[in-house]
Structures are given as structure tokens and as C-alpha cells.
Amino acid sequence: MPDYDVAIVGGGCVGCSVAYHLATETSLDICVVEKEHHLAQHQSGRNSGVLHPGFNYPPGSLKAKFATEGTKRMKSYCRQNNIPMEELGVLVVATDQQERRRLSEIQDQATENGVETEILEDRAAIREHEPHAAGQAALYCPEAASVDSQKYVYSLAGDTEDLGVDFFTGYEVERVLRSGDTHHVETSNGTITASYLLNAAGLYADKLAHQMGVGEQYQIVPFRGEYYELVPKKRDLVNSMIYPTPDPELPYLGVHYTRRTDDKVIIGPNAVLAFGREAYENTQFDVAELAETFGYEGFWRLFSSSKMVRVALTELNKSYRKEAFVDAAKSLVPSVEPDDFEKSYAGIRAQILRDDGTLVKDPLFEHGPRSTHVLNAVSPGLTSSLPFGEHLSEAILERME
Ligand SMILES: Cc1cc2nc3c(=O)[nH]c(=O)nc-3n(C[C@H](O)[C@H](O)[C@H](O)COP(=O)(O)OP(=O)(O)OC[C@H]3O[C@@H](n4cnc5c(N)ncnc54)[C@H](O)[C@@H]3O)c2cc1C
Structure with missing residues (x-):
């Protein structure tokens, strides 16, 4: 038995x-x-x-x-x-007309999925929720927590x-x-x-x-997501969660702000190739696991698209240069400065790829x-x-x- x-x-x-x-x-x-x-x-x-x-x-x-x-x-x-x-809700901000149109598409999807949302049509309406957020318009979803x-x-x-x-x-x-x-x-x-x-x-x-x-x-390719956090005296710049308008082709959301249950405000995660499945620092390498990733045909097929190469380089830049990370964060909350950010933790996504390079x-x-x-x-x-x-x-x- x-x-x-x-x-x-x-x-x-x-x-x-x-x-x-x-x-x-x-x-x-x-x-x-x-x-x-x-x-x-x-x-x-x-x-x-x-x-x-x-x-x-x-x-x-x-x-x-x-x-x-x-x-x-x-x-x-x-x-x-x-x-x-903390049931704080999320604000997805649009910073140009193309993103504003995307917000309407997202709202249609939300309605089909049975999720309540509201479009805030101007900066004044955004400021009622998040006084320091950027954006011409935003989608507000109260159910996020x-x-x-x-x-x-x-x-x-x-x-x-x-x-x-x-x-x-x-x-x-x-x-x-x-x-x-x-x-x-x-x-x-x-x-x-x-x-x-x-x-x-x-x-x-x-x-x-x-x-x-x-x-x-299939094979897992590990993508690290790194976070910064706002220094305590700047935490009141963010009340809830502030997200960029997502790109439907990418499997992650882009750097965003999240107020956690312990009151910390974290910014991130980015999405950078991890040089090992548990390589949480950008200085850590697992040579055998890295060789497996580089030896995987699905990985090279994913990165045969010029868009993916561009995205990968941008994300790598955010990992090694704090200024690049802060710039991405500034597009959502313009008043933040590099000194407002201190390094926080990181997580690694187990992203599965098919041999043909498709992200599942x-x-x-x-x-x-x-x-x-x-x-x-x-x-x-x-x-x-x-x-x-x-x-x-x-x-x-x-x-x-
Ligand atoms: C940076 C980041 C941000 C995210 N943000 C969100 C979010 O805000 N909201 C959300 O809903 N989701 C989020 N996710 C996704 C979510 O965290 C994952 O989808 C989820 O945690 C996966 O859970 P899991 O149990 O499959 O994996 P894991 O939590 O990784 O658990 C797998 C476990 O298996 C163990 N294990 C592995 N190998 C062995 C072995 N050989 N023998 C014994 N044990 C083994 C590991 O130690 C581990 O504990 C995020 C993920 C990341 C990385």
C-alpha cells in the first residue's frame, strides 16, 4: 500500500x-x-x-x-x-488618445466578465481618487484589493x-x-x-x-520582477493602486504602484530575464539554468520578434539603471524623484513557453x-x-x- x-x-x-x-x-x-x-x-x-x-x-x-x-x-x-x-480599488491611467481608446476596450471586456468599472473622463475626476496621478482619463475598478x-x-x-x-x-x-x-x-x-x-x-x-x-x-523561462518602494515620508503620494494602460500583447502589466496591506507603497515589477530560476538579484547567475534557457529553441523564437527584443532591452535597462525605472514610474506619478525610491524585494515568474516561441x-x-x-x-x-x-x-x- x-x-x-x-x-x-x-x-x-x-x-x-x-x-x-x-x-x-x-x-x-x-x-x-x-x-x-x-x-x-x-x-x-x-x-x-x-x-x-x-x-x-x-x-x-x-x-x-x-x-x-x-x-x-x-x-x-x-x-x-x-x-x-485592503479593498482600495485600482486606477488604470491613459496618457494619450490611443490608450484612452484602449480603456474603452478594456471596459467592454470587464463588462463581459461581469466586473464593475467606471471611466473617469478628465484629470479632475482622476484627482478625486489619486491627487498625484498623471493621465487624461482612467478606468477605475473598485473591486481590486x-x-x-x-x-x-x-x-x-x-x-x-x-x-x-x-x-x-x-x-x-x-x-x-x-x-x-x-x-x-x-x-x-x-x-x-x-x-x-x-x-x-x-x-x-x-x-x-x-x-x-x-x-x-513546453519549458519555463524565468522572468524576474523587481520592486522599489516609496520612502515612508512619500507614501501619501499614492492612496491605492495606479496602473498604466496594459499592452494586450505583453504577458505583464508594466511598472505600477501598489499600496500593500502593511502600508508600504511598492513600485514594479519590471520583467527581466532571470539568470537562474531562483536568481532574485540581478548579480546572481545559475550557469546550468541559464544554459538551459539559452539552449531552448522556444526562447529564441520568442525573441525573434523585434518588439520583444525592444521590450527586453527596456526592461534590462530598468533593472540595472534606477533612473530608467524611476522614469517609467514618473509617467504615472510625475512628482516622484529618484530619492523617493528605495530598493525592495523581487519575485520570479515561471513563464511557460511553447517550443514555437508562443507565450502561454x-x-x-x-x-x-x-x-x-x-x-x-x-x-x-x-x-x-x-x-x-x-x-x-x-x-x-x-x-x-
Ligand atoms: C513578481 C510577481 C508578481 C505577481 N503579482 C501577482 C499579483 O499581484 N496578483 C496575483 O494574483 N498574482 C501575482 N503573481 C502570480 C502569482 O504569484 C503566481 O501565479 C502564484 O503564486 C503561483 O503559485 P504556485 O503555487 O504555482 O507557485 P509557487 O508559489 O512558486 O510554489 C511552488 C512551490 O514548489 C516548490 N518546489 C519547487 N520544486 C520543488 C521540488 N523539486 N520539490 C519540492 N518542492 C518544490 C517551491 O519551493 C515552491 O514553494 C505574481 C508573480 C510574480 C512573480
Whole structure:
């Protein structure tokens, strides 16, 4: 008999949410295996902490569905469990006519997705929300909120533990072998056996999937997102969240301002190629992982477009030159100065690419024999974690039957 019915690799918001939903619905024996000694040490604890209500995602996409539902569910979870949350709303500002037109398109998408928005038509209306923001017009979405993502993951994991799930932290999965109906999960601390395996290993999910013969047409390319924060005496320049008008072709939002639940105002993230999957500083290199990225055909196909090369160089400039970062931030709040910014933390996005160079923009998972692999828990993966985890748990139960 295997030790567990289901072993979940990865103690981020996705792994914990799947464990929570499986344990709520069934009496299966479940464990979560996490390589770090604490949960939420990577993407789930190094993000902007924003609940994105789904106003700018294509209607009908999984991303739109999970983000709109996820925002509502997470707000109610945070209220019930006293997780810090600020329901401040977001302002998406347009600085020229082309962006103003884009705001109308975004508002149409928002309406289709069932998200309430309002267009503020002039500077006076913008100033009522954000006295220091730039822009000729803005889209205001009151449903956006910020949360403490690490506290959320720990609370969810606590609830899951209360339902009987075992957590193994400090156990790095090195290899998974299968004999008959049993997976032998070889970790840095010994072997755990399970009949079903969920791979929610975030930045390393593709590696585990490939080792198990799944998702071989995809590879994760790590993109670092760096933040600055406003010095305390300048925090009142920003009341809530101020975003630029997003470029629909890019998978990230562009540098923006977020007031966090601890009252800090963070600016970022940019999106720069990380020289290692956990290379959080721009001076850190993991030579083997960098060689894997540079040896990947999908990477070169993505960067065969001149637009992507331009974007990459601009982002690199923002990483190494504070002035470039501040200039981008000034386009949203013109009165900020370089001395108002101090360096903050960084996170790394597990961006999945297809061999043909396509950036996968929707959540993606694939099944193998008695296993499911979360290949793309793309942003807003934190916001989406409750419905996405439930969706995965239903898919797993169907397959186990
Ligand atoms: C800079 C940045 C900003 C973001 N901002 C937002 C935002 O504002 N709102 C939002 O909704 N989303 C945001 N996101 C996206 C969101 O953070 C992610 O989509 C989400 O956290 C993904 O969760 P996960 O559980 O899949 O991955 P992770 O949190 O990365 O968890 C994976 C876990 O697997 C573990 N692991 C890996 N390999 C192994 C192994 N071999 N053995 C055992 N364990 C292993 C890792 O240690 C890790 O804890 C942001 C992401 C980044 C990077």
C-alpha cells in the first residue's frame, strides 16, 4: 500500500489550494511536499499581493473566469480568517488618445466578465481618487484589493492540516519513479509513495513534468520582477493602486504602484530575464539554468520578434539603471524623484513557453499516468488560486475514479 493516496509537490498557493479542496471533499490520505523549510517562499510569497478582478482578461478564457471568481472568494476567505486585506480599488491611467481608446476596450471586456468599472473622463475626476496621478482619463475598478499573500498561504495550509493533510517541508523532490499504480517520490529526506501525484512545483514544474514524460513541448523561462518602494515620508503620494494602460500583447502589466496591506507603497515589477530560476538579484547567475534557457529553441523564437527584443532591452535597462525605472514610474506619478525610491524585494515568474516561441497566457495543466502537472499558474495565479485549486482537485478526483 502506498503511504498516501495523493502527493502534492509544491507548497505555494496552488499546491495548498488543491490540497485544501481535496481534503474538504474527500477522506483521501494527502500530503504536500515542499523543498523549502517554509511555505510560499517563491512566487506565492514574492508578488504584488493584488487581487485582480479580471477586467482586462479575454472574456471566456480560464484566466478571466478564475480571476473574477477568485477575487470574490479570496475576499471572503480573507475576511473570515482575518488575513490582512485592503479593498482600495485600482486606477488604470491613459496618457494619450490611443490608450484612452484602449480603456474603452478594456471596459467592454470587464463588462463581459461581469466586473464593475467606471471611466473617469478628465484629470479632475482622476484627482478625486489619486491627487498625484498623471493621465487624461482612467478606468477605475473598485473591486481590486491587496492582500498579504504569505499569511493567506499559511492560513490555507493550516486549514488543510486541520483536515488531516501532512506537510513535509524541507523535502526536495529529486525524482519520481512509477511501479504499477504507485509513484515513488524520491526526496532529499527519503522516499514517499503515493498512488496519484500533483505537480505544483512552480518554477520547477516543467522539469518534474518532463522527468515524468509530460509537457515536453513546453519549458519555463524565468522572468524576474523587481520592486522599489516609496520612502515612508512619500507614501501619501499614492492612496491605492495606479496602473498604466496594459499592452494586450505583453504577458505583464508594466511598472505600477501598489499600496500593500502593511502600508508600504511598492513600485514594479519590471520583467527581466532571470539568470537562474531562483536568481532574485540581478548579480546572481545559475550557469546550468541559464544554459538551459539559452539552449531552448522556444526562447529564441520568442525573441525573434523585434518588439520583444525592444521590450527586453527596456526592461534590462530598468533593472540595472534606477533612473530608467524611476522614469517609467514618473509617467504615472510625475512628482516622484529618484530619492523617493528605495530598493525592495523581487519575485520570479515561471513563464511557460511553447517550443514555437508562443507565450502561454492562460492557466495550463496536463495529465500523465496517475498524475497532473500544473505547467502554467500564470499571473494572477494568487487571485485565481481558490477556483483553480478546486478545478484541479475535481479533475484529479475524476481521474482517480
Ligand atoms: C513578481 C510577481 C508578481 C505577481 N503579482 C501577482 C499579483 O499581484 N496578483 C496575483 O494574483 N498574482 C501575482 N503573481 C502570480 C502569482 O504569484 C503566481 O501565479 C502564484 O503564486 C503561483 O503559485 P504556485 O503555487 O504555482 O507557485 P509557487 O508559489 O512558486 O510554489 C511552488 C512551490 O514548489 C516548490 N518546489 C519547487 N520544486 C520543488 C521540488 N523539486 N520539490 C519540492 N518542492 C518544490 C517551491 O519551493 C515552491 O514553494 C505574481 C508573480 C510574480 C512573480
